[in-house]
Amino acid sequence: MFKCSQHMKNLTGPCFSNTISITRNQNVLAQEKVIDNAMKSLAEIPKPKSLPILGTFLDYTKFEGFEVGNIAEFYKSRFEHLGPIFKENILPGLTDMTVYCSSPQDNETMFRTEGKLANRDPIAVLKFSREKLGIPTGLVNIQGEEWYTLRKIVNKHFLSNSSVWSYDKELHEVSDDFVEYISQNLDSNNEVPNFRLALNKWALEGAGTFCLDTRFGMFSEKTDENLQLIVDNTALLFDLLTELNFAPPVWRYFETKKIKALKKCQAVQLEAISKQRDRMMEKVKHKNDKDLTKLEILVTKKDLPDSEVAILISDMLGGGVDTTSNAAAFMLYVLAINPEKQEILREEIKNALQSDKVDGMSLQRMKYLHACVLEAQRMFPLTVGTTRRLLQDTILSGYLVPKGTKVIMLSNVMNGQNPAYFEDPETYLPERWLQRNPNIKFAMTGSFGIGARACPGRKFAMQEVHYLLISVLSRFKLQYNYKPIKA
Numbered sequence: 001m002f003k004c005s006q007h008m009k010n011l012t013g014p015c016f017s018n019t020i021s022i023t024r025n026q027n028v029l030a031q032e033k034v035i036d037n038a039m040k041s042l043a044e045i046p047k048p049k050s051l052p053i054l055g056t057f058l059d060y061t062k063f064e065g066f067e068v069g070n071i072a073e074f075y076k077s078r079f080e081h082l083g084p085i086f087k088e089n090i091l092p093g094l095t096d097m098t099v100y101c102s103s104p105q106d107n108e109t110m111f112r113t114e115g116k117l118a119n120r121d122p123i124a125v126l127k128f129s130r131e132k133l134g135i136p137t138g139l140v141n142i143q144g145e146e147w148y149t150l151r152k153i154v155n156k157h158f159l160s161n162s163s164v165w166s167y168d169k170e171l172h173e174v175s176d177d178f179v180e181y182i183s184q185n186l187d188s189n190n191e192v193p194n195f196r197l198a199l200n201k202w203a204l205e206g207a208g209t210f211c212l213d214t215r216f217g218m219f220s221e222k223t224d225e226n227l228q229l230i231v232d233n234t235a236l237l238f239d240l241l242t243e244l245n246f247a248p249p250v251w252r253y254f255e256t257k258k259i260k261a262l263k264k265c266q267a268v269q270l271e272a273i274s275k276q277r278d279r280m281m282e283k284v285k286h287k288n289d290k291d292l293t294k295l296e297i298l299v300t301k302k303d304l305p306d307s308e309v310a311i312l313i314s315d316m317l318g319g320g321v322d323t324t325s326n327a328a329a330f331m332l333y334v335l336a337i338n339p340e341k342q343e344i345l346r347e348e349i350k351n352a353l354q355s356d357k358v359d360g361m362s363l364q365r366m367k368y369l370h371a372c373v374l375e376a377q378r379m380f381p382l383t384v385g386t387t388r389r390l391l392q393d394t395i396l397s398g399y400l401v402p403k404g405t406k407v408i409m410l411s412n413v414m415n416g417q418n419p420a421y422f423e424d425p426e427t428y429l430p431e432r433w434l435q436r437n438p439n440i441k442f443a444m445t446g447s448f449g450i451g452a453r454a455c456p457g458r459k460f461a462m463q464e465v466h467y468l469l470i471s472v473l474s475r476f477k478l479q480y481n482y483k484p485i486k487a
């Protein structure tokens, strides 16, 4: 028996990105026609009460009862008061007027009209600190053709099936090591005392394999000093970014302690990553081209300028550790509280292990496994929504929203629990994903976002979670004996 003793953080929805494959052109033409007789303007979109200078800033303070952990509830209440689309400028002068939408039709319009250069605002404080350090600002922060060129290179390693599947043995081993680790760390109640930490180690190990072709050694007694530097500074970077992102951007005007720390930890992390890359280069010298791993090809074959390599790996580690461990945490939680579904999945896993070699390709045939993951993400969306900066005038819910406006699609929060899209939404029902349901197409933007800028790590993340479930359920029964966790 295995019980999770930790309360897991509430955060995100299913990945529809692979299921959305319609061409965009028809919709662009349709949009152009409608724009000619557009009825309502941006000015007419409903907005919450706001103060002359402070905008709606006070709503986002503890003073008004706001908590980052309850952001989904906060937005739900905005939509309930204002309807399926609203606009808001949190702190005029420092932030932009932003449009929030939630309807499937608006998601579809956004997807079909975003074009190949899909624009998402940079992580301002990360971009700022990298500019100050005089280094490239990285995939997450760049836009336009520059982004498109880099993203095409990244997609070759991170999104091609042959590349993702070539890491299946390593990722299966990581999950087996996780299971071994927890079995050795169970307490007298058969609980894992710090389950979050264990999952974090697992996610780091997974990311280590496909971002650096190495194991960090998180489950061993001793780690390589340089790899430990990468691990420590990746965690610190994530924490600092979270803190700085949710605070007023004072760092734009003053060299605050936090911004200094952010710059320092990036410098240390990048140096350690570069050292690790040098080790890879050394290994590559003694290999034939045909034996190179996909990552070795990516970082040594000059597709990518030298100056970009460490930043890209930093961004990949930054994007792929906490997110994946949260996905795994919610996944295990819903199975623990739904023992009959856990049993069905265990049976599928047992059959697969008996009759097949379990690898990247055969995982695709494990339909119930996939459905269990999608359903967990519907109930616990890992991200509240998807953000874009419009590259053309666009009609959303009948309003003409001008080019340049920031739009946040919050359908994960609004529709994942809505019976209009998901019958009996409170029930964990993986079976609903085993049949086609046109009603849910575009109902959510999913955990990984949509379109050209959707998460490049999604296939790796899903492969990691699939192997985790295979390893854990082959060895343990999951139980959870604490207060229910809210999405």
Ligand code: HEM
Pocket: 012, 120, 139, 140, 141, 151, 158, 315, 316, 317, 319, 320, 321, 323, 324, 327, 382, 383, 386, 387, 447, 448, 449, 450, 451, 453, 454, 455, 456, 457, 458, 460, 461
């Ligand atoms: C369950 C785990 C994960 C979740 C929920 C997640 C979620 C997301 C989301 C919502 C976005 C924004 C997409 C959009 O704007 O449409 C994103 C972008 C990104 N993710 Fe992930 N992600 C996960 C795992 C990973 C992994 C494993 C990696 C690295 C291998 C990664 C690297 C990135 C990067 C670099 C971006 C920015 C891409 C760009 O701007 O072109 N993520 N992710």
